[in-house]
Amino acid sequence: MSYKLICPFLAASLSFPVGGCQEGTKETNILNEEEDQISSDEWSYEGDTGPQYWGDLDPAYSVCIDGYEQSPINIEFSQVTKDDQNLENMEVDYHPASFTLVNNGHTVQAENPSEDNSLVIDENEYQLAQFHFHTPSEHEFNDEKYDMELHLVHEDKNGQLAVLGVMLQEGNENEELSKVWENLPETEGEDDITIDVPIDLQALLPEDQESFHYNGSLTTPPCTEEVNWIIFEEPLEMLKEQMEDFQHIFPDNHRPVQERNDREIMKN
Template identity: 35%
Template sequence: MRSVHSRLPLLLAPAALLVLAGCATDSASVVPAHDEGAVWSYDGASGPAHWGELADDDALCGTGVRQSPIDLPEADDGPELDLVGSGPVRGATADNGHTVQFTADDGASTTIDGDALDLVQMHFHAGSEHAVDGDRFAAEFHFVHADDRGALTVVGVLAERGAHNPAYDSYVAGATAGTGRESTVDVEAMLPDDRSFVTYDGSLTTPPCTEGVRWIVFEDPIELGADQLAALEAVHDHNARPVQPLGDRIVRDRL
């Protein structure tokens, strides 16, 4: 598959990724970079309630009708996601001012429902951005993928306080290093054992809040140790956008 790393700038969450977190030449085709110089934040006059007012390019944050995150329905244990990772992936981990982003080296991929997608980046939010039946979790990780047109699929993993999770050690170490460093991400190892999921059409969760992003969020959370959560929260805490109206969208348990 043709790599999109050279065509997609660093994401936040989506984007920024999730979060951080666009597609080819349509509304979801370009995901701008956001760094420490960006004017938006998670509180005050530059917080989520005002993102749509900060720049013309960010207007969708206030006017969009297919925005993310959302309050997801209670888990119903539907079919499990057919996902195959490419194994441990090397890349650079760096703080972009809003989260800590792991940017995968070229060639990293994940096969979802038979479609090979480029793994572009992953990042975290503390606490979670998505809620489940009104309840939010300690953290949420976004694995941002792109197809050969640049269309984004973000895989969301919710996290709760519990047992130490060695699959996240390399990323957490990179997040707390203070400067950019090499890290390793193994998508499959970082997912919950039960892979039942929900999916819906949404957006980046940070400015410019581009719509047309396919979200896949696992119903079961993973566990992270108290030390791992504390390490992440010491770097960024309360970096989560509030849930957005569902509108006429349908949350499904099948792709």
């Protein structure tokens, strides 16, 4: 399958909630900053520290208000461009792997220390760094939300990022997601939980690989732009009870959709 890159991946860093900041590249440090540098009560999904106020909480978050390419967005199918002749090559190379679960106060995140799972785009390899969840979905299709959304975050050797987004809806059990749900950490700061049974990541992707591509931003502070998004059109199913278990921990951890402005959205 093949995809067009809307613009070059820049050395932006995805500040989805992740673990502590250590020595390393500037991008990796931003990727890992929230646990140590941004406490969970400095920004939130409600009240005076909710999404509409993120840009006022810290000068470093100003792009949350002033940015022109913010995420998430509503993907209006009638405005999508389909161009199979000019799509860049992409290959997902996923294998079963063990993960450690973290509740960082904003989401439940699965961290992967191995380098066995990767995403290759135009001959450039991105290693899977982590995946995490939002409820309800952050992106919308034709102004409609899904129950949840899964983000799989990849980073290359230069700190450049590629993110796969998968919509989740109520339905049949997904056995691989069940391995995560059996170990959900309910409390922020709780000891990390290692999932001993390997998770087959390929089962976290839909069979139909058609997807949307656009240039956006982090969906959490500092809302850094130049993040490339790849959102699969076909959703996965999971049990209603599992969604309720997550929503018991995080009743609502989504950022509302942002203005599309004149960005192009491609579909493979």
